[in-house]
Amino acid sequence: MITAEWVAELGARTLRVLRSFGRAAFFFIDLLVHVPAALRRFSLVLRQIHAIGNLSLVIILSSGLAVGFVLALQMYYALVTYGATESLGLIVNLSLVRELGPVVTALLFAGRAGTSLTAEIGLMKAGEQLSAMEMMAVDPRSRVLAPRFIGGVVSMPLLAILFSAIGILGAYVVGVLLIGLDSGNFWSLMQDRVDVWRDVGNGVVKSFAFGVVCTAVALYQGHETEATPEGVAYATTRTVVVSSLSVLGIDFMLTALMFSTP
Amino acid sequence: MSKKGLETMVGLFVLLGLAGALFLSLKAANLASFGERKGYTVSAKFDNIGGLKARAPVRSAGVTIGRVRHISLDPKTYQGVVTMEIDLGVRFPKDSSAKILTSGLLGDQYIGLEPGADEKELVAGDVIRQTQSAVVLENLIGQMIFNKAADAGDGAEKKNEPAK
Numbered sequence: 012m013i014t015a016e017w018v019a020e021l022g023a024r025t026l027r028v029l030r031s032f033g034r035a036a037f038f039f040i041d042l043l044v045h046v047p048a049a050l051r052r053f054s055l056v057l058r059q060i061h062a063i064g065n066l067s068l069v070i071i072l073s074s075g076l077a078v079g080f081v082l083a084l085q086m087y088y089a090l091v092t093y094g095a096t097e098s099l100g101l102i103v104n105l106s107l108v109r110e111l112g113p114v115v116t117a118l119l120f121a122g123r124a125g126t127s128l129t130a131e132i133g134l135m136k137a138g139e140q141l142s143a144m145e146m147m148a149v150d151p152r153s154r155v156l157a158p159r160f161i162g163g164v165v166s167m168p169l170l171a172i173l174f175s176a177i178g179i180l181g182a183y184v185v186g187v188l189l190i191g192l193d194s195g196n197f198w199s200l201m202q203d204r205v206d207v208w209r210d211v212g213n214g215v216v217k218s219f220a221f222g223v224v225c226t227a228v229a230l231y232q233g234h235e236t237e238a239t240p241e242g243v244a245y246a247t248t249r250t251v252v253v254s255s256l257s258v259l260g261i262d263f264m265l266t267a268l269m270f271s272t273p
Numbered sequence: 274m275s276k277k278g279l280e281t282m283v284g285l286f287v288l289l290g291l292a293g294a295l296f297l298s299l300k301a302a303n304l305a306s307f308g309e310r311k312g313y314t315v316s317a318k319f320d321n322i323g324g325l326k327a328r329a330p331v332r333s334a335g336v337t338i339g340r341v342r343h344i345s346l347d348p349k350t351y352q353g354v355v356t357m358e359i360d361l362g363v364r365f366p367k368d369s370s371a372k373i374l375t376s377g378l379l380g381d382q383y384i385g386l387e388p389g390a391d392e393k394e395l396v397a398g399d400v401i402r403q404t405q406s407a408v409v410l411e412n413l414i415g416q417m418i419f420n421k422a423a424d425a426g427d428g429a430e431k432k433n434e435p436a437k
């Protein structure tokens with residue numbers, strides 16, 4: 012008797028998970044379909060790039076600088092034992108451009124921009140604003156959701172590039188200006204060993220993928236939220252958890268695909 | 274915020290992003306070194322290229338004068354064919370020799386070019402005749418152990434001889 016209940020419960024859970032996957036996939040396709048319509052009303056997209064990109068600049072730039080400082084200091088302590096301090100810039104550059112830049116930017120993005128998207132959409136839904144728009148024959152998908160999606164997808168690669176760039180400048184400040192490494196070696200080793208397409212280009216491709224995932228997750232969670240204060244709170248939490256975990260998982264897969272050969 | 278102000282802010286954001294991309298590709302990666310380097314390609318055959326990789330430097334007297342473009346295997350002689358690009362400003366005699374060397378004890382491998390004495394110069398598409406393969410550490414150690422064993426064997430034989 013207990014086992015029968017248990018089996019039924021397992022089946023119900025599996026169906027629930029599958030159903031949510033299906034809903035998310037349809038939601039995502041719907042979003043993509045409405046992108047051209049949103050691009051025609053470009054002022055809406057512009058406002059979203061400002062809200063998602065410009066307003067995230069401060070946190071992204073300050074974290075990038077801090078990560079660059081700390082990486083340079085830690086790498087220096089490790090490298091000085093082997094007398095290989097001249098490759099400090101190279102190590103900081105590669106780890107920022109390939110991994111830390113896209114991933115940390117995506118995690119911060121999920122916390123800074125993803126949550127605000129979810130809360131906004133969730134409250135719009137709770138206040139029946141989305142239904143009201145539909146009543147007025149305005150499609151909320153092309154008017155509300157798609158502009159936010161484009162804004163997120165455009166902003167993320169730019170933010171990730173700025174994160175890496177300011178991180179490298181931070182490493183320069185610590186390595187060359189404070190510790191006193193040779194500035195020529197710092198830049199020339201990078202230019203010698205970092206490839207534009209392989210390293211920088213793949214990093215940008217990564218951040219683009221993270222932009223799509225983080226924004227779509229945030230919008231989906233907002234759209235699926237229950238129309239209560241607890242529902243909105245729960246949806247915002249889920250946005251951070253789901254986007255962070257999927258960013259880490261996708262990052263592992265992309266790294267294995269892109270950098271498996273030395 | 275007015276529409277104009279908003280547009281300006283977004284424009285500044287995009288410009289900042291592009292400036293970052295430019296910085297990453299020109300100052301912190303190798304895009305700048307692609308354009309200025311124009312060279313001629315020559316190839317060389319080695320019995321063993323060791324750990325040489327594409328994009329490894331080609332040096333003469335320690336100065337980097339070019340890069341390895343690609344590496345392939347000659348299907349007839351079973352030798353490694355290394356194609357390298359040398360800067361146009363640097364000319365070498367036709368009988369120059371190429372060696373595969375290692376920077377430091379365990380560092381990266383590179384090609385060292387030593388100029389010969391021929392009056393003719395290497396031109397694009399030439400093959401460098403005199404080459405010296407990479408030193409493979411395992412072979413070196415193997416040879417040393419083999420010599421040691423041979424010496425020990427000789428000593429033992431000599432000791433046994435008077436007893437005969």
